[in-house]
Amino acid sequence: MLKSVEDPQIAGDDTAPARRPGGGVATALRATVQAALMVAVLVGSYLAMERLIAAAPERTARPQPDVSVPVEAVVVAAGDERPNVSLYGEVAAARAVDIRPPVSGEVIAIHPDLSAGRRIEAGATLFEIDPFDLEVALAEARANLAQTEATIAENEARLVSERAQLEGARDQLDLARSDLARAEQLRGNGTLTAKQVEDRELIVSQREQAVSQRVNNIAIEEARLDQQRAIRTRLELGVRRAERNLGDTAVRAPFSGVVRSSTVETGRIVAANDVAVAMYDDSALDVRFTLTDAQYGRIATDADPLIGRDVTLVWTVGNLDYTYTATVNGIGADIASARGGVDVFARIDVTDAPVQLRPGAFVAVTVPDRLYEDAVRLPETALYDAGTMYVIADGRLEHRTVEVAAFDGADVIVTGGLTAGEQVMTTRLSNVEDGLKVSVPSAETPAIDDGSTPVAGARPSEEMITAAKRLSGLTDAQWDALSGDERRAYFRQLRDRPDTAGDG
Structure with a gap:
C-alpha cells in the first residue's frame, strides 16, 4: 500500500537520529573521573618519592684536602750580571773606491x-x-823644453855681453869727465877757448847716454831671461804631466x-x-747598528766605555748561522731620528770563516749591556705585573715588589726586592695570590716504600697507591697535585686501617 509523503517514518530517513535523554551528562561525568584519577596518581607518586628520600641514609661530604699546586722555583743567588742587547745591523764597506x-x-x-x-x-x-798619444805629447813637451833652454842660454850670453859693454861705457864716461875737468882749468888760465870746453861737455853727454843705453839693455835682457825661465818652469811641469799621464x-x-x-x-x-x-776593501768591513736612547744611555754611563767593546754578529745564510766578532770603533755624530736612536759602528775582525761577509748583509748583533753589581738573574716567567714576583715561604706564596734593571733573552735582571736564599716561583699561574699553597716537586723528599719511612730510591706498590686514592676519594688530577707530605698522610691512614693491616 502506498504511503503518503507526510508519513513521519518516510520523511525522517534523511535526518539525524534523535538524542537520548541524559547522554551529555554522562560524558562530562566520565571526563571528571579520569582527571581526578590522574591527579591522584601524581600526588601519590610525589608522596612516595618524598618518603623514599626521607628514608634514605644521610651521606656526609668528604672534606676536601688543602691541595697544593706544583710549581717550579729558583733559589735567589746575587752576583755581577751583564745582560746582552740583541739588535740587527747592516754590513758596510769602511773603505771603498770608484x-x-x-x-x-x-x-x-x-x-x-x-x-x-x-x-x-x-x-x-x-x-x-794605449800610450801612443801620450808618448807623442811627452816628446813634444820635452822638445819645447829644450828649445826654451836654448833661448835661456842665448839670453844669458847676451846679458853677459851687455854687462861687459856697460863696464866699458862707464870707463869711457869717467875719462870724458876727467878731460872736461882739465879743460875747464885750462880755460881759466886762458889756454883753451870756450869752444873747446863745450866740445868736451858734448863728449861727456854722449858717454852718459851710452851708459844709460847699456843699463836699459841689461834690464831688458834680464826681463827676457826671467820670461824664458818662467816658460821653462811651465814646460818642465808639462813634461812632468806628460810623464805622469804616460804612467797612468x-x-x-x-x-x-x-x-x-x-x-x-x-x-x-x-x-x-x-x-x-x-x-772595496774586504779586510775593512763595518757593521752599523742603532742603539735606542735608553740603551745608549745605559751603556754610555757604564764604567766600561762603548768604544772598544766587543760585539758578536750572526749571519744566517742557507739556514746556517755563521758567527763573527767585531769591535766598536765609532759612534754616529748625529742622532738617527729616522731610526730612533744613535748609530754605532763596529769594525769586523778578519776571520777564515767558510763564508765571507759581504757589504749589505743583514746580521743579528749582540752587544754587551752595562754591568749590574749584586744583581739576580731569574727566568722572565717569574715576573708578574712588571714589578712583582712571588717567593715560596713555608709552602705558600708571598709577593715581592722587585726592581727590574734589564731583560736578557728569556731572563730578567733584578737589582732589588729579593733576599739571597729565597725561593722564587718561576711557573706562570693564571690565579696567583698571596697564601696560595704550592709545592716544588723537584725539591720533594724521595718516594717511600710504605708511606711512613723515607727510603731512597723506593716507591709504593701500585696496589697501595690505588687503595690510597680510593681512600682519599680524589681524582687522578687531584692526587697528582698533592704534596709528598699529603700523600704520606693517606698512606699512613691506609696502613692504620684494620682491614688493610696485612697489605704490603
Whole structure:
C-alpha cells in the first residue's frame, strides 16, 4: 500500500537520529573521573618519592684536602750580571773606491780577474790604455823644453855681453869727465877757448847716454831671461804631466779588495774621470747598528766605555748561522731620528770563516749591556705585573715588589726586592695570590716504600697507591697535585686501617 509523503517514518530517513535523554551528562561525568584519577596518581607518586628520600641514609661530604699546586722555583743567588742587547745591523764597506782613469784612450789589456766578485791584490794592473798619444805629447813637451833652454842660454850670453859693454861705457864716461875737468882749468888760465870746453861737455853727454843705453839693455835682457825661465818652469811641469799621464795608462788597484763592478773591455774607449772599476776593501768591513736612547744611555754611563767593546754578529745564510766578532770603533755624530736612536759602528775582525761577509748583509748583533753589581738573574716567567714576583715561604706564596734593571733573552735582571736564599716561583699561574699553597716537586723528599719511612730510591706498590686514592676519594688530577707530605698522610691512614693491616 502506498504511503503518503507526510508519513513521519518516510520523511525522517534523511535526518539525524534523535538524542537520548541524559547522554551529555554522562560524558562530562566520565571526563571528571579520569582527571581526578590522574591527579591522584601524581600526588601519590610525589608522596612516595618524598618518603623514599626521607628514608634514605644521610651521606656526609668528604672534606676536601688543602691541595697544593706544583710549581717550579729558583733559589735567589746575587752576583755581577751583564745582560746582552740583541739588535740587527747592516754590513758596510769602511773603505771603498770608484776608480776613474786619469787619461782617455783605448783599452789594450785588462786583468784576468777584473769582474764583479773577484778579489784583486793591491798594486795589480787592472787595465792598460794605449800610450801612443801620450808618448807623442811627452816628446813634444820635452822638445819645447829644450828649445826654451836654448833661448835661456842665448839670453844669458847676451846679458853677459851687455854687462861687459856697460863696464866699458862707464870707463869711457869717467875719462870724458876727467878731460872736461882739465879743460875747464885750462880755460881759466886762458889756454883753451870756450869752444873747446863745450866740445868736451858734448863728449861727456854722449858717454852718459851710452851708459844709460847699456843699463836699459841689461834690464831688458834680464826681463827676457826671467820670461824664458818662467816658460821653462811651465814646460818642465808639462813634461812632468806628460810623464805622469804616460804612467797612468796602466791603472792599478789602490788596495787589496773585491771588485764590485767593471765597465772595462778590451778595445773600448774610456774617458777620463768616468767610473771604470768599483771595488772595496774586504779586510775593512763595518757593521752599523742603532742603539735606542735608553740603551745608549745605559751603556754610555757604564764604567766600561762603548768604544772598544766587543760585539758578536750572526749571519744566517742557507739556514746556517755563521758567527763573527767585531769591535766598536765609532759612534754616529748625529742622532738617527729616522731610526730612533744613535748609530754605532763596529769594525769586523778578519776571520777564515767558510763564508765571507759581504757589504749589505743583514746580521743579528749582540752587544754587551752595562754591568749590574749584586744583581739576580731569574727566568722572565717569574715576573708578574712588571714589578712583582712571588717567593715560596713555608709552602705558600708571598709577593715581592722587585726592581727590574734589564731583560736578557728569556731572563730578567733584578737589582732589588729579593733576599739571597729565597725561593722564587718561576711557573706562570693564571690565579696567583698571596697564601696560595704550592709545592716544588723537584725539591720533594724521595718516594717511600710504605708511606711512613723515607727510603731512597723506593716507591709504593701500585696496589697501595690505588687503595690510597680510593681512600682519599680524589681524582687522578687531584692526587697528582698533592704534596709528598699529603700523600704520606693517606698512606699512613691506609696502613692504620684494620682491614688493610696485612697489605704490603
